[in-house]
Amino acid sequence: MFPFSYTKVSDTSAAVAAGQRGGRYVAGGTTLVDLMRETVERPEALVDIAALPLRDITTTANGGLRIGALVRMADAAADRTVRTTYPVVSEALELSASAQLRNMATIGGNIMQRTRCTYFRDVTAACNKRQPGSGCAALEGFNRTHAILGGSDQCVATHPSDVAVAFAALEATVRLLGPNGERTVPFADFLLQPGATPDREHAIQRGELITAVEIPAQPRPLRSGYLKVRDRQSYEFALTSAAVALHLQGGVIRAAKVAAGGVGTVPWKLPAVERHLIGKRPSAALWTEAAERAADGASPLTHNRFKVELLKRTVARQLRVVGGTR
Structure with missing residues (x-):
């Protein structure tokens, strides 16, 4: 591990100031510390934000839900309001990582986590995400777990977060605080597809701090x-x-609202599936027909062609579970 400075802050203004100076935010540390051990990440300064007052889960004025950035994954999954109003969020959290990690990892850290691509984590391999311009070893390497949607000739790594898929489906927004004040970014615009700049993964600017994720009010009843x-x-x-x-x-x-994970370079919204469902009555045939559109635009690689059919079956199965059949 390379030398770094460490600063602990207790208010958001101090955090933003430290971030603006180039400090990397750390709270649960379940991703960044691992990457530092492996020398994939070499930050010169860490800013410990664990003491910031961003641990509340509240209902918004318009009936949506706000989850503070430092709410632990386990706490969000267990929260009564989350479980009753948005089971998709609590289920995604409970299917993530291990119980020990969920007790430490935060919501903000989870959506900011970096890819689990083995080539990204192998500092001897070519990776444009880790070292721009070095190439992408996954394109010609073993790419069974890589993306079939949203990739480019620079990167085909998938985004690993489960709860980010739920947030994408529900069209959440990310609240940010930075040197120029507060702003809100739609979740669909927050995580960036690789394109020609795979090392730029988020629409977050220098010094900005995630303060919360907000789920907008949804029509009720909602399954x-x-x-x-x-x-x-x-x-x-x-x-x-x-x-x-x-x-x-x-x-x-x-x-x-439908989104997929494990197949895209970002959590992948499925508007064609959504459009096919609107105005129709639930049926086994409808779920299959809608799911056929889940892999539209897919570009499978040598070892992950199976994901095209698996994605369709996964979406059809979950439509059936949530919507039922007649």
């Missing part, structure tokens, strides 16, 4: 849930996943 398909049941990242939220009224689907 929702999260399905994760992986090689083993415990402590494994998704091969595919599906976050589904459906508003049914009078036996008809009036609103649909």
Whole structure:
């Protein structure tokens, strides 16, 4: 591990000032500390923000939900309001990592975590995300777990977060505090596809601090849930996943929110699936028809072609679980 300075802050203004000077924020440390041990990350300064007052879960004025950036994953999953109003969020959290990590890791840190691509974490391998211009070893290497959606000739690494898939489906926003004050970024714009700049992963500016994730008010009643398909049941990242939220009224689907994980360079919203569901009555045939659109635009690699069909089946299965059949 390389030398670094360490500063602990207790208010947001001090945190922003330290971040503006180039400090890297750390709270639970479940991702950044690992990367530092492996010398993938070499920050010169750490800013400990664990003491900041960002641990509340509250209902917003318009009936949405605000989850503070420093709320631990386990606490968010167990929160009564989260569990009853947005089961898709609590289920995504409970299917993440291990119980020990969920007791330490925060919501803000989770959506900021970096890819689990083995080439990114191997400092001897070519990786444009770690070292721009060095190449992408995954393109010609073993790419079974890599992205089939949103990739580029620079990077095909998947985003590892489960709860980010739920936030993408629900069209959440990220609240930021920085040197120029507060701003809000739609979740769809917060995590960036690699394009020609795979090392730029977030729409976060120097010194900015995540203060909360907000889920907008949804039509009620709302059924929702999260399905994760992986090689083993415990402590494994998704091969595919599906976050589904459906508003049914009078036996008809009036609103649909669907996103996929494990297949995209960012959590992948599925608008074509959503559009196919609106105005129709739940049925086994409808779930299959809608899910056929889940892999639209996919560009599979040598070893992950199976993800195209697996994604469709994952989405169809979760639509059936959440929406039921007649």
